[in-house]
Every structure is written in C-alpha cells, then in structure tokens.
Amino acid sequence: MKYPHGVGLIEDLRRALGDENVLEKPVELYLYSKDASLMRGSPTCVVFPKDAAEVAEVVRIAESHDVPIVARGAGTGLAAGASPTEGGIVLTTTAMQAVELDPENHCAWVGAGVINLDLSKQAAPHGLQFAPDPSSQSACTIGGNVANNSGGPHCLAEGSTTSHVLGLEVVITGGEVVVLGGKAPDPPGLDLKGLVVGSEGTLGIVTRALVRLIPIEPDVRTLLMDFPTVEGAAATVSEVIAAGLVPAALELMDQRMTVAVENWLGAGLPTDAAAILLAEVVGETEGVRSDAQIIGDIARKHGAGTVEVAETEAHRALLWKGRKSAFGAIAQLAPDYYLHDAVVPRTKLVETMKAIYEIADRYELTLLNVFHAGDGNLHPLIAFDAGDPGINEKVHRAGDEIVALCLKNGGALSGEHGIGIEKRDMMRTSFTELDLDAQARLKEAFDPQAIFNPNKILPEGSRCFDFGGIPRREVPEGVWV
Amino acid sequence: MLRLRGDPAKRSAGRRLGLTAGTRGLESLRTEVPGAPDTALGVAPRSPDEVAQVLRHATEHGLAVQVRGGGTHSGYGSPVTPDIVLSTRRLAGVESWEPDDLTLVVGAGAGIAEIETMLGGKWQTAVMPERPGDATVGGVISAGLSGWRRARLYATRERVLEVTLVTGDGRIVRAGGRVVKNVTGYDLPRLVVGAFGAFGVVVSVCLKLWPVPPAAATVTVDSVETARQVSRPLAILGDGAAIRVFLWGGDEEVEALGERLGGRLSEGHQWPDDPRGAFKWSLRVPPALVTEAVGRLPQDWSFVASYGVGEVRAASEGSGAAAEIRDWAETVGGALVVVEAPPGGLDGLDPWGATPPAIDVQRRLIAQFDPARVINPGRLPGGL
Numbered sequence: 001m002k003y004p005h006g007v008g009l010i011e012d013l014r015r016a017l018g019d020e021n022v023l024e025k026p027v028e029l030y031l032y033s034k035d036a037s038l039m040r041g042s043p044t045c046v047v048f049p050k051d052a053a054e055v056a057e058v059v060r061i062a063e064s065h066d067v068p069i070v071a072r073g074a075g076t077g078l079a080a081g082a083s084p085t086e087g088g089i090v091l092t093t094t095a096m097q098a099v100e101l102d103p104e105n106h107c108a109w110v111g112a113g114v115i116n117l118d119l120s121k122q123a124a125p126h127g128l129q130f131a132p133d134p135s136s137q138s139a140c141t142i143g144g145n146v147a148n149n150s151g152g153p154h155c156l157a158e159g160s161t162t163s164h165v166l167g168l169e170v171v172i173t174g175g176e177v178v179v180l181g182g183k184a185p186d187p188p189g190l191d192l193k194g195l196v197v198g199s200e201g202t203l204g205i206v207t208r209a210l211v212r213l214i215p216i217e218p219d220v221r222t223l224l225m226d227f228p229t230v231e232g233a234a235a236t237v238s239e240v241i242a243a244g245l246v247p248a249a250l251e252l253m254d255q256r257m258t259v260a261v262e263n264w265l266g267a268g269l270p271t272d273a274a275a276i277l278l279a280e281v282v283g284e285t286e287g288v289r290s291d292a293q294i295i296g297d298i299a300r301k302h303g304a305g306t307v308e309v310a311e312t313e314a315h316r317a318l319l320w321k322g323r324k325s326a327f328g329a330i331a332q333l334a335p336d337y338y339l340h341d342a343v344v345p346r347t348k349l350v351e352t353m354k355a356i357y358e359i360a361d362r363y364e365l366t367l368l369n370v371f372h373a374g375d376g377n378l379h380p381l382i383a384f385d386a387g388d389p390g391i392n393e394k395v396h397r398a399g400d401e402i403v404a405l406c407l408k409n410g411g412a413l414s415g416e417h418g419i420g421i422e423k424r425d426m427m428r429t430s431f432t433e434l435d436l437d438a439q440a441r442l443k444e445a446f447d448p449q450a451i452f453n454p455n456k457i458l459p460e461g462s463r464c465f466d467f468g469g470i471p472r473r474e475v476p477e478g479v480w481v
Numbered sequence: 482m483l484r485l486r487g488d489p490a491k492r493s494a495g496r497r498l499g500l501t502a503g504t505r506g507l508e509s510l511r512t513e514v515p516g517a518p519d520t521a522l523g524v525a526p527r528s529p530d531e532v533a534q535v536l537r538h539a540t541e542h543g544l545a546v547q548v549r550g551g552g553t554h555s556g557y558g559s560p561v562t563p564d565i566v567l568s569t570r571r572l573a574g575v576e577s578w579e580p581d582d583l584t585l586v587v588g589a590g591a592g593i594a595e596i597e598t599m600l601g602g603k604w605q606t607a608v609m610p611e612r613p614g615d616a617t618v619g620g621v622i623s624a625g626l627s628g629w630r631r632a633r634l635y636a637t638r639e640r641v642l643e644v645t646l647v648t649g650d651g652r653i654v655r656a657g658g659r660v661v662k663n664v665t666g667y668d669l670p671r672l673v674v675g676a677f678g679a680f681g682v683v684v685s686v687c688l689k690l691w692p693v694p695p696a697a698a699t700v701t702v703d704s705v706e707t708a709r710q711v712s713r714p715l716a717i718l719g720d721g722a723a724i725r726v727f728l729w730g731g732d733e734e735v736e737a738l739g740e741r742l743g744g745r746l747s748e749g750h751q752w753p754d755d756p757r758g759a760f761k762w763s764l765r766v767p768p769a770l771v772t773e774a775v776g777r778l779p780q781d782w783s784f785v786a787s788y789g790v791g792e793v794r795a796a797s798e799g800s801g802a803a804a805e806i807r808d809w810a811e812t813v814g815g816a817l818v819v820v821e822a823p824p825g826g827l828d829g830l831d832p833w834g835a836t837p838p839a840i841d842v843q844r845r846l847i848a849q850f851d852p853a854r855v856i857n858p859g860r861l862p863g864g865l
C-alpha cells in the first residue's frame with residue numbers, strides 16, 4: 001500500500017531546498033530505492049537538506065502532503081531500515097557534515113552525514129576516538145549508527161552506539177527541532193535520546209549527534225589463536241571473561257570461513273584449524289602485557305595450536321585483515337550471500353553453531369561463520385547462486401530456522417543490524433502482543449502523523465510488503481557487517 | 482471510563498482508604514510500609530499480577546501511588562502525596578544469574594548491597610552505586626542513579642538489558658532481552674531508567690554484569706593533573722581535601738600504575754559516602770567544568786566531585802546559594818537538582834530546575850503507559 005502521491009510535493013520541496021537538492025529522475029530514484037538489504041522500494045523523490053532547519057521544512061512539507069520520510073545515510077544497513085518501501089521522500093543526510101570537536105569534554109557534535117571512520121580520524125590528533133566500529137565504518141554514517149544502534153568488534157568492552165551518544169538534535173513531528181541530552185551527565189527528565197537511538201528513523205530525523213569520544217589507549221596487543229575444535233575456541237571466550245578480562249574484541253571465524261579467506265588473501269591463516277579466535281586487549285602497557293599472557297594461557301589450555309601476538313601496528317593490521325576481509329572472500333564461493341545477525345547467550349555458542357551447521361546441511365547450503373564471539377553475536381552467512389532454481393526459497397527457510405533456533409536458545413533477533421523490514425514479522429516470536437503494543441505506543445507518541453519511516457520495526461498484520469524473492473546481487477570486496 | 486486523579490471526591494476516598502485500609506480489593510495486600518504517611522495505604526505485592534491489581538485499582542479510582550524501594554531517595558524529585566505506597570521489597574528474588582554470560586535477572590526489590598555481595602563471590606559486579614545503603618535495584622534504576630565507577634564503566638542505563646514493568650493501567654510489559662547485545666525493538670529499558678515509574682512499576686530487570694579483576698587500589702594524589710597520568714581509571718574523586726584515583730586490574734598493572742601516580746596507595750577501594758546535610762544536591766556540568774563547579778560551591782557545602790564525569794554530589798544546611806549555582810549550571814548546559822530537602826525548605830526553588838525539552842512528547846509518552854497518571858504523579862521535571 002502506498003501513500004497518496006502528494007500533488008505539488010516536488011515543487012514545495014524545491015522551493016524549500018533549491019532545485020539541485022531534490023532528485024526525481026527514474027535513474028536517480030532507482031539508486032536510492034534500497035539500502036544494502038534485499039528489499040527495494042520506490043521513492044517519490046530524494047532530498048539533500050543541509051541542516052536541521054531544512055529538515056524541519058521537509059518534515060512540514062511531508063506532513064502537509066501526507067507522504068512518509070525515510071532517512072538515509074550511506075545505505076549500508078542490512079535490514080531494509082532505509083529502504084523506502086512505502087514510497088515517499090528519501091531524506092539523505094550526507095550534506096550534514098559539520099564536526100565540532102570538544103576535546104576538553106571528550107565529545108563532539110557531529111553532523112548525521114559524517115562517516116564513522118572520518119570522525120575517529122578527526123579525533124585522533126587529540127588522542128580520542130569514537131568507540132563503535134561497525135565493519136562498514138569506512139562508509140557508514142553517524143546518523144546511520146544512531147538509527148541502528150550499531151555495534152562492531154570493539155563494542156564488546158565499550159558497548160554499542162547508544163552508550164556513546166550524549167545528545168541528539170532531532171527534528172520531530174510538526175517540524176520541531178529539539179536538542180535532547182547534552183555534555184553534562186543525567187539531564188533531568190525522560191531519556192528521549194536513549195529511545196531515539198536504535199529507532200531506525202521511525203521517531204524523527206536525527207540531524208546532529210553529540211557523541212562521546214574515548215581516549216585512544218596507550219597500548220594494544222592483538223592475538224590470533226587457532227583451535228582444533230570450535231568448542232575449544234568458545235570455551236576460551238568464556239574462560240577469558242570468567243578470568244575478569246573484557247578484551248576490546250573477541251572475534252571467532254570458523255574453518256569454512258578461514259579457508260575462504262585464506263584462498264583469497266593468502267595471509268597465512270591456519271586452514272586446518274576448526275576455528276580461529278582473534279582477541280585484542282587495550283590499556284596501559286603493564287595491563288595489556290599480562291592480559292595477553294592470560295588469554296594465551298587459557299587458549300593453550302583449551303587446545304590452541306599457535307598463539308600469535310602482534311606487537312606492531314603492521315602486524316596487528318595483518319591479523320585484522322583476515323577478519324575484516326571475510327565478506328569479500330565470499331565472492332569466490334558464490335555470487336550471492338545472505339547474512340544473518342542474531343545473538344545467543346555466550347554459553348550457548350557451541351550448541352547453537354552445531355545446530356546451525358545441521359540446518360545448512362539439511363538444506364544443502366554453504367554456510368560460513370565469522371562473528372563477535374565475546375558478546376554471542378552470531379553472523380551465519382549463506383553463500384549461494386541466486387540463479388539456481390528454487391534457491392531463494394531454501395535460503396529463506398533455512399534463515400528462518402536459524403533465527404528461530406537462536407531465539408529458542410535464549411537469544412535475540414538482532415544484535416546490531418536492526419529489525420527494519422527484514423525481521424519485522426519475527427518480532428512476534430520475541431514479544432507478546434502486549435509488549436509489541438507498548439512499543440507501538442512509543443512510536444505513536446513520537447510520531448502521531450505516522451510520517452517517519454512507517455511500517456518498520458513493528459509488524460502490522462494488515463500490511464504486507466511483497467519483496468518478490470531475493471534479487472541477484474554482486475558482492476564487492478569490503479562488503480560489511 | 483477512567484476517572485482521572487484530581488477529582489476531589491475520589492482524592493478524599495483515597496485518604497479514607499489509607500485510614501481505614503478497608504477499600505475492597507486491596508485489603509489482602511495491606512502491609513506496614515516504612516515511610517508511608519498515615520493517610521496512605523501501604524501495600525507490598527508479591528507478584529507482577531498483584532502489582533497490576535493495585536495499579537488497576539488506582540487507575541479506576543484516581544489514586545496516587547508512590548513506589549518505594551529502600552527509601553534512600555524518597556525525597557528525590559518533586560513531592561508526591563500518595564494515596565497508596567507500593568513497596569517493591571517482596572519482589573526481590575534472583576531469578577537467574579549466569580556468570581558466564583554476565584547476566585543477572587533479579588526482582589526490583591532486591592537490595593543493591595545484597596546483590597553486589599552475592600556477585601562479588603564470583604568476582605562480578607552490576608556496577609551499581611558503591612554506597613547503596615538500603616537502596617534497591619528497582620529504586621536505583623527508576624531514580625536513574627549511578628555509581629562512581631561510571632567514569633570507566635558507564636552509567637546504570639548502560640546495564641539494563643531487559644525490563645518487566647506493570648503500566649499504570651495494569652498491563653505487564655517486557656522489553657529488551659537477556660543477552661548483552663540486542664537491538665530488537667525500541668529501547669524501552671533505557672527509557673525506564675530515571676523515569677520514576679512513569680512507564681510503569683519496574684518489577685524485574687536483567688542486568689549486564691562486569692567481571693572484577695583481582696587487584697584494586699586507591700591512590701591519593703596532589704592534583705587532578707597527576708591523576709590524569711593514568712589513561713582510564715575507574716574514577717577520580719575529589720572532596721576539597723584530597724584527590725583520589727581508583728584503580729583496578731591485574732596485580733602488576735595496579736602496582737605499576739600506583740607507582741606512576743606516586744601518591745599514597747592503599748589496597749582496595751575506599752569509596753566515599755555521599756555528603757551529609759539537611760539539603761542534598763546533584764550538580765551536573767560538562768566534565769571539563771568540574772573544577773569551576775566546585776569553586777562555585779559555598780565554603781560550608783560539602784561535596785564529592787567526579788572528574789571526567791561532571792557529577793558533583795553536594796550537601797548543605799541551607800539552600801541560599803542554590804539559585805545562583807543553578808543559573809550558572811543551566812547556562813553551561815548542566816543542572817542543579819535537589820536530591821533531598823527538609824519539608825518546606827526549598828522556598829520556591831523547583832527540585833529540578835528548567836523544564837526539559839520536548840515536554841509534549843514526554844507527556845504523550847507517559848499518557849500511553851499511565852493514562853490516569855497514578856504512579857508517582859508530578860514527580861518528574863515539568864510537572865509530569
């Protein structure tokens with residue numbers, strides 16, 4: 001179901017933003033018709049406001065024409081949160097690029113369109129960094145990170161994006177510009193900022209974020225460990241935590257993925273290992289030295305063959321390259337892939353992985369795993385060729401079973417990619433009708449006109465978007481999770 | 482049809498309820514609740530269903546319900562005149578503790594001190610306030626209190642993974658999940674932190690725990706600059722007499738950092754008590770302004786300041802200087818909030834200060850969960 005195509009909408013937007021900031025040619029619309037998910041919509045137009053005042057204009061115009069607004073950063077989202085599946089206006093945040101660093105207060109006001117990695121680069125001369133580091137960090141925007149409460153390998157110790165957002169400038173219903181939160185702790189009143197983070201653009205449009213910057217630690221050690229069994233790697237993860245350590249990152253790659261990466265990269269990864277574990281510890285030199293020692297000892301106890309410790313930046317980069325290139329390596333296996341994101345309690349990792357392989361084998365699908373083991377955030381990936389007859393159906397059914405399995409094991413639908421449309425209808429498996437009703441009330445209170453990214457996150461029985469199977473897609477190097 | 486509170490007839494019915502404790506439906510839940518005024522009925526429900534029974538009753542009859550945990554912060558926020566005081570102390574069970582997953586599911590009425598002692602047995606912590614007194618998990622969450630360790634381990638709102646609450650109109654709602662990383666749906670758990678029950682009475686939560694390393698030390702140094710020689714300590718606290726740096730980590734690490742700081746080192750963490758006085762305040766400023774904030778406090782105010790966080794907990798016998806300090810704090814983007822004051826002692830000073838932004842959205846949100854506004858009505862800033 002589409003919203004009424006507002007007569008005079010384009011003219012109003014052009015008057016507010018200038019002709020050059022409103023796109024409506026079919027080829028332009030096509031470019032903005034989806035994010036990195038598999039679901040395409042058909043927008044009426046694409047706009048590029050440069051600040052909150054212009055966004056407020058767009059909101060007022062959208063409300064007067066009763067058309068939805070879908071905010072979009074770099075479009076790296078994997079759950080269709082930024083796909084304009086209800087049509088309407090795609091509001092691109094990329095023109096909002098201002099960065100105001102405040103090194104004294106360890107924070108910065110950042111335009112929604114600023115790229116995650118650029119922020120850390122700008123903060124680095126002050127000895128500071130932005131902690132969330134999704135693998136898409138060289139492309140994804142701060143606005144997108146806020147919308148999805150993005151994670152990344154280094155969120156194990158520091159938490160996801162929401163822990164690093166101190167304030168937000170948001171355009172809400174009626175085109176009102178509000179500033180929520182600030183540099184002082186615990187602003188009196190409800191923590192609306194905390195609700196907006198992770199709301200996938202459904203409550204308003206974030207135009208700027210006040211983000212926490214944390215000190216770049218004085219020292220770092222990165223360890224690569226190979227294990228003859230997945231159990232050994234998973235047991236190491238648990239015991240490291242039990243030993244009182246929370247490493248900056250704990251990433252696990254299974255054998256199938258290691259082989260794929262090694263064939264592609266030739267980085268010298270141990271392809272005979274059932275699993276490899278990448279750990280990173282940061283802090284004062286005295287601390288990281290002993291932490292690395294403890295992790296190595298625990299790994300050996302659980303059967304680790306070699307424990308490679310990087311002490312130089314170049315060596316560290318090499319160890320990380322395998323992890324960060326994992327999804328590029330898939331291209332040699334199959335032209336398409338479907339990537340899952342689910343969380344299980346850390347203690348259920350091994351049993352969940354075994355069951356996931358069984359599901360894949362039963363459907364005769366190629367499934368690989370590389371994920372954030374420290375927080376139980378699984379990323380099973382199914383590689384396939386969409387040209388194979390009947391394959392889309394199989395991939396979907398296997399995917400549904402995997403998610404159901406994770407939930408059965410006490411897990412959650414999504415750890416960092418979001419719900420969007422991809423998992424919207426699975427929300428019923430996680431929550432009761434009353435729970436979902438409560439969430440819908442939050443949306444209603446914020447957005448009484450239902451203008452902001454409608455029909456995302458929460459299932460709506462009467463509405464159904466048909467995305468017609470999985471379209472064929474290319475898999476470029478450096479596609480991210 | 483709901484009868485909104487404010488209906489004078491119903492309000493007096495509420496008082497009679499307290500005096501006679503005879504209103505049908507709630508007699509079985511009547512309990513002595515410490516701190517409850519004589520005019521209010523004390524109840525201590527044993528289950529979410531019983532909480533729902535009380536709140537539905539309150540909504541139907543337009544009664545004000547004050548929610549009480551350990552009573553350590555019952556004076557925090559704008560005052561509430563309750564018809565019912567609902568104690569959470571019987572909702573105190575530990576439902577599950579998974580040390581390997583770093584998660585704890587616990588009832589709202591559980592005492593912070595008891596929980597932290599239990600967790601400490603396996604070298605874990607919920608990073609709750611370090612000197613909790615009788616404070617409960619539900620109370621700390623609802624009042625949005627955090628410990629000093631937030632300087633390194635972040636605030637309480639970062640630790641609440643899942644919440645089960647009973648809304649003002651008696652719905653039992655769960656949000657979040659029992660895993661340490663989760664983006665499934667709207668972050669209602671975070672919104673509940675510091676909301677003083679506006680979305681419902683918190684009955685249980687899942688908390689993200691943190692491992693406690695083997696060594697801990699407190700180092701007294703001569704200045705904040707000296708303290709900053711350590712990259713990210715647990716906390717740097719000053720009380721006007723001394724600056725203390727709180728360290729933890731491996732044995733070698735803590736020893737080395739202690740030597741680097743060069744001050745007087747004592748083993749363990751000597752967390753300060755909150756300053757005592759007739760008035761208790763929370764002064765919140767951008768972290769770089771803590772030194773200036775402390776300099777603006779009158780000589781006879783006592784305080785503990787957290788450098789790097791921007792929080793100054795203060796106490797005084799009078800409130801004379803408060804308006805001026807608040808003006809300054811609000812000018813720099815902060816706040817001066819009253820945590821405790823003697824009855825009638827504020828002399829027109831609002832407990833919270835300036836009305837927060839997006840107050841209409843806040844009001845609409847609360848109306849969706851507590852339509853008759855029965856849970857701690859008016860306790861939040863802006864008269865909400």
